[in-house]
Amino acid sequence: MASRIVAFRPVVDQEMKDAACRVLDSGHYIRTSPDEASEGKALEEELGAFLAGRDGRRPHVANLSSGTAAMHLAWIAYGVGPGDEVVIPANTFASVAHCVSLVGATPVPVDVEPDTYNIDPAAAAAAITPRTRGIMPVHTAGHPADLDPILELARRHRLVVIEDACQAIGARYKGRAAGTLGDMGCYSFVQNKAMTCAGEGGAVASFDEMRVRRIFNLANHGRGEHYHRGHADEGAPVTHDEIGFNYRQSEILSAVARVQLRRLPGWIEQRRRRAALYRTLIAAHDLPIALPGERPWAYHSYVRFEVRVPNRAALRRYLGRHGIATTVHYPTPIHLDVPYREQLGWREGGLPVTERLAREILTLPLYPQMTEDDVAYVVDHLAAFFRQQASVTA
Template structure:
């Protein structure tokens, strides 16, 4: 039996007719940039997440970069974040000229440890960027309390956590800004790159909308006025087509990006939005089955806080003998993934920051022990039973 870590073919097969029809509709419409499906997807996402604005962008990394810039963070500033995450989290901070300041994580949830944040705050600190890692919500109340005390912004990296909840609120709606990725392997993924920025702050939304399209057009002018305290009415034009010709895009007000979600990707995401709650529910059920059947093994299983509701983008376990499990599972046809083999503070690119081994003991401990097993919603009962049986056999 061969079981991939993520089975995108099985997911596509389950929605093939619906997805194909939506893609064909976009192709027939010839409205490929900022088309109707982009606008509708943004509306559906903001309603689902409980935010005032959901602004799609080209990918999850751009979402982080644009969000940071929209908050006015840049050269000389510091942003506190986790070392146990994908590189884009720290990279986005560095890209805008700021410095990532790493805070160690919790051994059970893998998320940033709020009790260690305050000691890292300096006069240069401008924001905290928690990551809802593997779909597990971070302890947002504690993080927001610290941020409020020190007048810091909170940027949620929710790239792996679409639909995850903290105290009944969807992640991405709790901080000042939320950032999502729709990379194909995410629990809500498109057929390429895609991302989104969420906020309930009108001014931040305006600046984000301007930055994603070269700082041009009405949003560019509005953002320019906001940033320069200019009070004037901006004329809004509704009769333009971004795919063919929009005369307003030749009037630029900010240095921005070209980071838009393609209409085809938005159409596919709209299809998947109809299934996301059910898929997330199945992921949680698969995790529960693993929890129940693997609790007596030598593996340390993932933990979700009582206030949280994970979407289990990945089911990540710990082992003192990771290499044995990974290799033996591979022999049995079961794919795994190691997340993350090198924590951010020990990446060579950050050597200049002066971190050394031992500075983030928990993240370093996890980097030698964690690996993911398949948890995707299309797993069959036979596949789950085989995974559980195989792990128990290896554990003897």
């Protein structure tokens, strides 16, 4: 049966289509210098304003081609490299570890909290060694990681904190935007996030203007002042500051992202309403489902509604037969995945909470266009599945 309720669905409206077409018609698709008037530069300014604190301080932003590019360049900008260790949660997306490895450092996966699925600050503290240079708290599914103890740990051991806010644009920790509390935050606008740009996209944000500028330049083939001045001024040498990448964002996608950013607060509110309805209906049915935690200090952006269930494979098949698409994001934790299992010497049982989550977590559909009836339809089928299970075992 074709899915009646898909796993996620980006919102696309006429204004986004017009924005994309405007850039298509302009023939100018790539922003090649940080200061040129462009969709990318406008997006950076708008994102900075969106992420500003109550005191009005705006972080600097570099618009990039993906969240992975953001994390890769963030570690480079802070000089993390060979011989260094970086503490990360084991229950997360592979590129969190890959980016640490790509700069020659060693990722140190640690266990997570069983209900927010985020890095456990006590586990992070226990993993610190004289080689530890950084920590990457990941704000999983839009619920901020508990940053105060992490920041305190970082102060004590002089560590760099790069927040992975790829799933958490618009989420807040104690009133402050996720991604703006550590040294730098990384964001992703890939299609299944709260805001997208119709494809791949990302950004870094930080109050450290020089590092943000360097990241833009690294993403732009290592071109800096000399390169741009040389091109503007015939006769001056055109040189690159350093070896760089092509991690630039397309102007078409940046234009779409600008419209998406304006809609984002409303979409998050809608996600939160649907998540609250899931909670109420699941609780009313008294199902053997563990609901995700939501700390009192968290403004959860609910990019995903992740529950823990018994008998997950059978449940997924049942829901699928009734037109409900579900997802399992991290069936193999970082420490047991092929690139790390041997290299870091992990075995099953090493990180028990993460391993249990890998077996139990199920992402239910959640997106702003879902109606109350859609949520009720999903919960009715969850209830029907567990009724059926109970009758088989009775």
